[in-house]
Structure formats: structure tokens, C-alpha cells
Amino acid sequence: MTLHEDLVRTVVYQHPQALEAISTHYCPGCTHGIAHRLIAEVIDELGIQEQTILVAPVGCAVFAYDYLAVDGVEAAHGRAPAMATGIKRSLPDRIVFTYQGDGDLAAIGTAEIIHAAARGEHITTIFINNAIYGMTGGQMAPTSLPDQRTTSSPFGRNPAIAGNPIRMTELIAAIEGSAYVVRRSLHNVREIRKAKKAIKTAFRVQQAGLGFAMVELLSACPTNWGLSAPDALKWVEEHMVPYYPLGDYKVLDAVKALEDRE
Amino acid sequence: MTVQLLKGNVAIAEAAVRAGLEAYFGYPITPQTELLEHLSARMVELGRVFVQAESEVAAINMVYGAACTGVRTMTSSSSPGVSLMQEGLSYIAASEVPCVVVDMMRGGPGLGNIQPSQADYFQVTRSAGHGDYHPIVLAPASVQEAIDLTFLAFDLADQYRHVVLLVGDGLIGQMMEPAEMPEMRPIRPRPDWAITGAKGRSKHVITSINLTAEENEAANRRIQARLAVIRAREQRSVEHYIEGAKVLVIGFGTSGRVAQSAVKMAREAGIPVGLFRPVTLWPFPEDRLRALVDDGVEAIVVVEMNAGQMLEDVRLVVGREMPIALHSRLGGAVPLPEDILEDIVAVAQKLGLAGPETVR
Amino acid sequence: MQEEVIFAGFGGQGVLFAGQLLAYTAMDEGKHVTWIPSYGPEMRGGTANCTVVVSDEPIGSPLVSRPSIAVVFNNPSMIKYRDQVKPGGLLVVNISIVEATTRREDITILNIPATETANALGETRLTNMILMGAMLAARPVVSVETLRQTIIERLPKRRQDLLALNLEAITKGVELAQAQLVARA
Numbered sequence: 010m011t012l013h014e015d016l017v018r019t020v021v022y023q024h025p026q027a028l029e030a031i032s033t034h035y036c037p038g039c040t041h042g043i044a045h046r047l048i049a050e051v052i053d054e055l056g057i058q059e060q061t062i063l064v065a066p067v068g069c070a071v072f073a074y075d076y077l078a079v080d081g082v083e084a085a086h087g088r089a090p091a092m093a094t095g096i097k098r099s100l101p102d103r104i105v106f107t108y109q110g111d112g113d114l115a116a117i118g119t120a121e122i123i124h125a126a127a128r129g130e131h132i133t134t135i136f137i138n139n140a141i142y143g144m145t146g147g148q149m150a151p152t153s154l155p156d157q158r159t160t161s162s163p164f165g166r167n168p169a170i171a172g173n174p175i176r177m178t179e180l181i182a183a184i185e186g187s188a189y190v191v192r193r194s195l196h197n198v199r200e201i202r203k204a205k206k207a208i209k210t211a212f213r214v215q216q217a218g219l220g221f222a223m224v225e226l227l228s229a230c231p232t233n234w235g236l237s238a239p240d241a242l243k244w245v246e247e248h249m250v251p252y253y254p255l256g257d258y259k260v261l262d263a264v265k266a267l268e269d270r271e
Numbered sequence: 272m273t274v275q276l277l278k279g280n281v282a283i284a285e286a287a288v289r290a291g292l293e294a295y296f297g298y299p300i301t302p303q304t305e306l307l308e309h310l311s312a313r314m315v316e317l318g319r320v321f322v323q324a325e326s327e328v329a330a331i332n333m334v335y336g337a338a339c340t341g342v343r344t345m346t347s348s349s350s351p352g353v354s355l356m357q358e359g360l361s362y363i364a365a366s367e368v369p370c371v372v373v374d375m376m377r378g379g380p381g382l383g384n385i386q387p388s389q390a391d392y393f394q395v396t397r398s399a400g401h402g403d404y405h406p407i408v409l410a411p412a413s414v415q416e417a418i419d420l421t422f423l424a425f426d427l428a429d430q431y432r433h434v435v436l437l438v439g440d441g442l443i444g445q446m447m448e449p450a451e452m453p454e455m456r457p458i459r460p461r462p463d464w465a466i467t468g469a470k471g472r473s474k475h476v477i478t479s480i481n482l483t484a485e486e487n488e489a490a491n492r493r494i495q496a497r498l499a500v501i502r503a504r505e506q507r508s509v510e511h512y513i514e515g516a517k518v519l520v521i522g523f524g525t526s527g528r529v530a531q532s533a534v535k536m537a538r539e540a541g542i543p544v545g546l547f548r549p550v551t552l553w554p555f556p557e558d559r560l561r562a563l564v565d566d567g568v569e570a571i572v573v574v575e576m577n578a579g580q581m582l583e584d585v586r587l588v589v590g591r592e593m594p595i596a597l598h599s600r601l602g603g604a605v606p607l608p609e610d611i612l613e614d615i616v617a618v619a620q621k622l623g624l625a626g627p628e629t630v631r
Numbered sequence: 632m633q634e635e636v637i638f639a640g641f642g643g644q645g646v647l648f649a650g651q652l653l654a655y656t657a658m659d660e661g662k663h664v665t666w667i668p669s670y671g672p673e674m675r676g677g678t679a680n681c682t683v684v685v686s687d688e689p690i691g692s693p694l695v696s697r698p699s700i701a702v703v704f705n706n707p708s709m710i711k712y713r714d715q716v717k718p719g720g721l722l723v724v725n726i727s728i729v730e731a732t733t734r735r736e737d738i739t740i741l742n743i744p745a746t747e748t749a750n751a752l753g754e755t756r757l758t759n760m761i762l763m764g765a766m767l768a769a770r771p772v773v774s775v776e777t778l779r780q781t782i783i784e785r786l787p788k789r790r791q792d793l794l795a796l797n798l799e800a801i802t803k804g805v806e807l808a809q810a811q812l813v814a815r816a
Contacts, residue, residue, distance in 0.1 A: 098294060
């Protein structure tokens with residue numbers, strides 16, 4: 010993209026280099042696009058586009074490698090942390106990250122994420138929690154809230170029958186080997202800015218070799234929730250945030266030092 | 272090279288190291304654990320990658336990741352563990368990245384036992400996991416052959432960018448035999464298709480998804496075309512006492528080896544019998560078998576430590592008319608030469624190739 | 632020539648090592664050889680056995696239903712293997728702790744007080760070497776001289792202090808066997 014010299018000085022927005030200039034397949038109002046963009050901005054700002062490798066999940070973000078302009082692989086459902094382990098161990102000086110939804114990370118891939126964290130793998134995980142199975146059309150997810158209606162919990166999730174939602178960030182934070190584990194949300198601009206900062210820290214943790222880093226992003230799925238885009242964001246704020254409180258659940262001192270230098 | 276007394280599992284592990292293994296991921300399971308144990312020391316000594324995974328599911332997906340970066344990578348397991356790897360194997364095959372998997376088969380189904388078995392024949396030769404493909408499958412019958420085929424496995428995996436399974440059993444894995452270990456080979460350069468970070472080139476993506484039927488059919492056709500080449504070029508087998516054989520004994524791995532003793536005894540008793548031992552289970556050595564059959568074989572004795580899984584491949588080659596006797600041991604039992612000999616004699620007697628009092 | 636030898640006893644009696652030593656010796660003599668242990672939970676249960684096949688020709692089956700030689704270190708092994716030895720074969724019995732007997736007359740039986748003799752030498756762990764010496768005196772699967780050389784060359788450095796005792800134990804085993812064989816002749 011070339012701009013006139015005069016205009017360059019006044020640029021306030023630029024398409025991130027690490028984000029392909031194509032439209033996505035995501036539904037209107039979906040927050041995957043925001044998450045992708047934040048990651049791309051961070052990759053640009055850290056200057057790591059040529060050394061970054063994405064491990065995409067099974068789920069709505071299955072084509073994430075089409076949208077991010079970095080080398081990418083596509084894992085089997087839930088296995089992204091194992092695949093990332095194989096990649097990172099084989100290429101220790103590259104930046105390897107997984108991008109996983111709640112079904113991928115908190116149901117079928119629970120063992121893989123927990124053990125990647127326990128090994129302190131030097132990888133970064135971006136965890137998209139939208140409390141629903143999006144790609145398969147709105148079934149109950151491990152993170153669906155009590156009473157939440159989905160196509161597989163038509164009377165609302167009854168914990169007595171369907172079990173309880175899992176708070177993965179709290180779980181991973183408790184594991185020796187994780188260095189930076191935080192929960193953010195994408196429901197308004199302020200939170201989005203905070204989310205970006207956390208994503209950047211999570212990548213810097215990997216660069217510094219401090220251990221496993223994960224950022225959970227509370228996300229909206231208006232299509233499968235049956236809500237308008239603005240209502241979906243409101244639903245994140247009013248229903249998800251109370252159950253999944255935002256905050257820093259694990260920040261090693263070494264990571265704090267990184268943040269302070271920022 | 273000097274002759275050493277080597278245990279099968281350890282020999283395979285060391286052969287893998289010398290063939291240039293850069294990254295190993297595995298999970299303990301009898302009867303292959305010595306393989307993992309050997310690598311847990313050797314790989315670390317050499318500054319290479321060793322990870323004990325949380326499950327076979329994770330192990331094969333770690334292999335998948337490593338394979339995408341272009342390193343020589345492998346895992347090893349035994350039947351129940353290989354069942355858990357089916358998903359990953361299918362993804363690896365679809366992604367067309369090379370890897371080697373060792374399966375020291377044990378008695379199934381279920382938890383079964385840890386005794387020698389060949390009951391994974393279907394699981395490994397038909398299609399390891401879902402979808403439409405065959406992995407390359409190699410079956411050694413001695414420690415030396417296990418070493419040689421380990422080297423070959425890595426070369427074939429690279430050459431065809433495909434999954435190669437090396438299958439043995441507790442007998443091959445636990446046995447010690449004199450064998451020669453080749454010298455250490457240098458690590459080969461990473462292939463240019465690897466995922467290494469898009470530095471100075473356009474980005475690489477390795478995926479197994481092809482959303483439209485057209486795209487996925489094209490991908491499948493490409494895989495099938497490659498399999499056709501493998502099938503034409505890579506059939507391997509070993510023969511013993513084959514000259515003038517009218518009865519052909521067929522067995523792979525341990526069964527083939529045990530059968531060799533029976534064939535020797537039968538030959539000493541004057542029965543015109545030979546041994547055909549497939550070394551590649553896929554591609555099945557159909558060309559050579561067909562030639563032998565055309566050369567005057569009148570009956571076949573198949574020896575397997577399963578219910579006759581390979582027999583189906585034999586039948587496909589030899590047609591409906593050929594008499595085939597099955598000597599089958601199940602659930603971890605190993606055939607004995609004397610028992611196989613009885614079957615050979617019975618078949619030979621039916622054909623009038625042995626008198627009623629032959630071999631007692 | 633082909634011999635199939637089963638060594639059987641408790642874990643810790645040096646059963647598997649005796650088999651390996653025979654295998655190394657056979658290899659050093661340029662013979663074909665296979666060694667295969669029992670493995671898995673059975674091993675943890677305290678019993679151990681291994682099968683060694685030594686041959687002038689390539690070996691087909693490394694497993695045998697009827698060994699030509701059984702060396703039994705303990706009572707359960709005696710009960711398990713006494714009837715399996717091929718006619719004309721050899722049964723070497725650690726009579727120090729084996730109570731079971733056999734009436735077989737179609738095989739050679741050596742009753743060797745191996746544990747007692749080892750204790751007299753000051754080291755119970757020499758039981759296996761005494762039985763090995765006895766076996767070779769009756770049936771030269773490999774030569775005793777090669778066995779000595781193999782031990783000298785392959786005994787780990789940290790065990791060198793046991794070298795002389797090992798060699799002495801083998802000699803004792805040979806002597807105990809010869810005394811019985813001569814008495815019978």
C-alpha cells in the first residue's frame with residue numbers, strides 16, 4: 010500500500026501487515042475478526058511476522074491461517090497444543106501460537122492444553138470463549154452458562170444433567186509451568202484495548218522464554234445466540250463477565266518485569 | 272561396523288537416532304517401552320527433541336507438528352496406543368508430511384495382553400484412521416532386519432511424504448540377537464515445503480481440510496496416484512527354500528520367522544515346500560507372490576498371529592481356486608514350528624506330495 | 632548343532648543375566664543366537680525366565696515348546712520345566728532350594744548345590760555362574776574357555792572386583808557337574 014507522502018504523517022489507521030487483505034467467512038457481529046486483528050497488530054508491532062507459526066483449531070476459526078499472513082498449520086480438534094509442542098520443540102527460536110475455541114480447548118482438548126501448560130511449553134494460546142459450539146450450529150459448549158439455551162440444551166443447561174461450565178483460565182493459572190494466564194473480553198473498546206495489551210504480553214512471554222502463556226477472550230456469537238450484534242456484546246457483559254470474571258490470574262514476577270519495561 | 276548383541280526395541284531406537292531422528296514423542300506402553308527409554312537418554316545427549324507426552328493422542332499430534340517443520344520425527348507404541356493414534360495418522364497422511372510410527376503389536380482386542388500378536392494387520396494396512404489411504408507398512412522378522420527397515424522407513428517417509436509404520440511384536444522387541452548397527456548419518460536438510468516461518472518467501476500452510484467435494488476429490492486423487500507409485504515400486508519380500516516349492520508357506524514378521532523352522536523341517540522330510548515372507552505389508556508383495564504361484568505352487572499355508580487378516584490379501588492375489596490352509600494363533604499366542612509342520616504335512620499329503628507316515 | 636536353553640528362577644537370581652552371558656559367548660564364538668525373556672507383569676511377580684537358542688545355522692523360531700536344556704534356579708521353575716525338557720536333554724537343578732523331584736530317566740539330571748556353594752564363596756549372586764559352569768560341563772553349548780573370555784571382556788568396570796569370584800564360581804560348577812557325571816559313568 011503506497012500513500013502520498015503528506016498523508017502518511019496523518020495515518021491513524023492502517024491495515025496490519027500480518028492480516029491478509031481479504032474478507033473473512035465470519036458472521037456479522039462475530040468477534041473472531043477483532044481477535045484476529047489484535048493478533049496481527051501485535052505481530053506487526055513485535056516485528057515477528059517472519060518467524061511466527063499459527064496452529065489453527067477445528068471450529069469457526071478453522072481457516073484462521075487464511076486470514077493471518079504467517080506460516081500456519083491446521084490441527085485436529087483439540088490437539089493444537091500438542092501440535093504446537095512438536096513445532097516449538099523442533100524450531101525453538103520461532104514464535105508458535107495456538108488459536109482455539111472453547112470446544113477445542115475446554116472439551117476435546119482439555120488434556121492437551123493442561124499438559125502443554127504443565128510442561129511450560131514456550132507457546133502462546135489465544136482462547137476464544139463464546140460459550141457455544143459455533144461451527145456445528147450452536148450446541149452446548151463446556152463453557153455454556155447454567156440455563157443457557159443451545160440446540161443441545163433446549164431447556165437451558167442444567168448442571169445436574171449437563172455438568173458445570175469450566176473456568177479454564179483459573180484452572181491453567183493453578184498449573185506450575187504457566188507464566189501468564191489472563192482473561193479479557195472483546196465486548197467494548199476499552200476491553201478490546203486491554204485484550205490487545207494482554208496478547209502482546211503473551212507473545213513477549215514466549216519471546217523471553219518465561220513459560221506457557223494464555224489469554225482467554227470472552228467473545229460474542231450473535232448468530233448462534235440468536236441475538237443482534239449489539240445485544241450479543243451486551244450479553245457478554247451481563248452474563249459472561251459475571252461468571253468468568255476478567256483479570257490477571259497468573260502473572261509471574263518475570264512477566265511483570267516485562268510489562269514494566271513496556 | 273561390528274556385531275553386537277542387541278535387543279529389538281533398543282536396536283530400533285538406536286537405528287532411528289542414526290537415521291537422523293530429530294524429534295521423538297511417545298507414551299510408555301509394553302512391549303515397546305525400552306524404545307522410549309533408550310531415546311529418553313540418547314536424544315537428550317545429542318541435543319535432539321524427546322518429549323514423553325500425556326497420551327498417544329498427544330504424542331502423534333506432536334509428531335504431526337514436528338513433521339510439519341520438516342524434521343525427521345517418530346513415535347512408538349503398541350496396539351491400544353496405536354488405536355489412539357488413528358486420528359493423528361489420518362491427518363498426517365492427508366497433510367502429506369513424513370513420519371515413522373513403530374507398532375509393537377500385542378494381543379487384543381481391548382486391553383488384551385502384552386504377548387506377541389499380529390492382530391493390528393487390518394488397523395495398519397487398510398487405513399490407519401479415517402479416510403481413504405494406506406500407510407506404508409514394514410514388518411521385520413529379526414533384530415538386524417528391524418534396524419535395516421528403520422533406516423528404510425525414514426527414507427520412504429521422506430521420499431513419498433507419507434506415514435510409514437514399522438510393525439513388530441513383543442518377540443521382536445524383547446529379543447536379543449547379534450546385529451550390526453550402521454554408522455550415524457548426518458541430519459538431512461529441511462525440505463523446502465516445511466513450516467519454518469515465512470522469512471523471505473510467501474507463507475506456507477499445511478492443512479488437511481478441503482471443504483468442497485471437488486477440492487477434496489482432487490486431493491484424494493493426488494494421494495491415490497502417489498500410492499499407485501508406491502504399490503508399483505516398493506513391494507518387498509523374502510524367500511527361503513523356494514526352489515521347486517509346490518506348497519508355499521506365507522507368514523510375516525514373527526510368524527514368518529517361526530514358519531521358517533517348520534519349512535526347514537519339512538524340506539528335510541522331503542516335502543517340496545518354500546517360505547514366502549512379506550516384508551512390506553502395504554504394499555503387499557503381490558507381484559512376486561503371483562509369479563511364485565504361476566511357477567507351480569499347488570497349495571498355500573498361511574501362518575498368522577491373528578484370525579487370518581493377511582490371508583485376505585493372499586486370497587486377492589491367488590484367486591478363488593487355490594487351496595489355502597490357515598495356521599492361526601490368537602490373543603498373544605505364538606505358533607510353534609512343530610505345529611506348523613503338522614499343517615504343512617497335512618496339506619502335502621492331500622496333494623500326494625508326502626506319504627501318510629511323513630514326519631513323526 | 633542347535634541347543635535351546637531355558638533359564639528360570641526368581642527375579643534377582645541372575646537368571647536373565649545368565650542367559651545373556653550365554654548369548655554373548657555364543658556370539659563371540661561366531662554362532663547364531665537368540666535371547667528372549669519373559670516380560671511384563673509376570674516379571675514383576677518375581678519369576679523370571681529366558682530362552683536362549685544357539686545354533687550353527689540361522690535361527691527360525693526363538694521360542695521353543697521343548698528345550699534341550701533347562702536350568703532351574705527355584706522350585707516353581709522345576710515344577711514348570713521338568714517335564715518339558717526334550718528326551719535326551721539336560722536338566723540342571725539348583726538343589727540348594729529346589730524340593731520337587733522328577734523320575735524322568737530319558738534326560739540327564741544334575742543336582743547342583745549352587746546357592747550353598749555361592750554362599751560358601753561369600754556371594755549368593757554367584758549362583759547363576761555355578762549353574763552355568765555345571766551346564767557347560769555336561770553339554771558344551773559354548774566352550775567354558777570362551778565363557779571365561781567373554782566374562783573378562785564384558786564384565787562392567789564397576790563389577791571388576793567380582794571377576795575372580797565369577798571365574799572361580801564357573802570352575803566350581805564345572806567340578807560339581809563332572810563329579811556327578813563321573814560317578815554315573
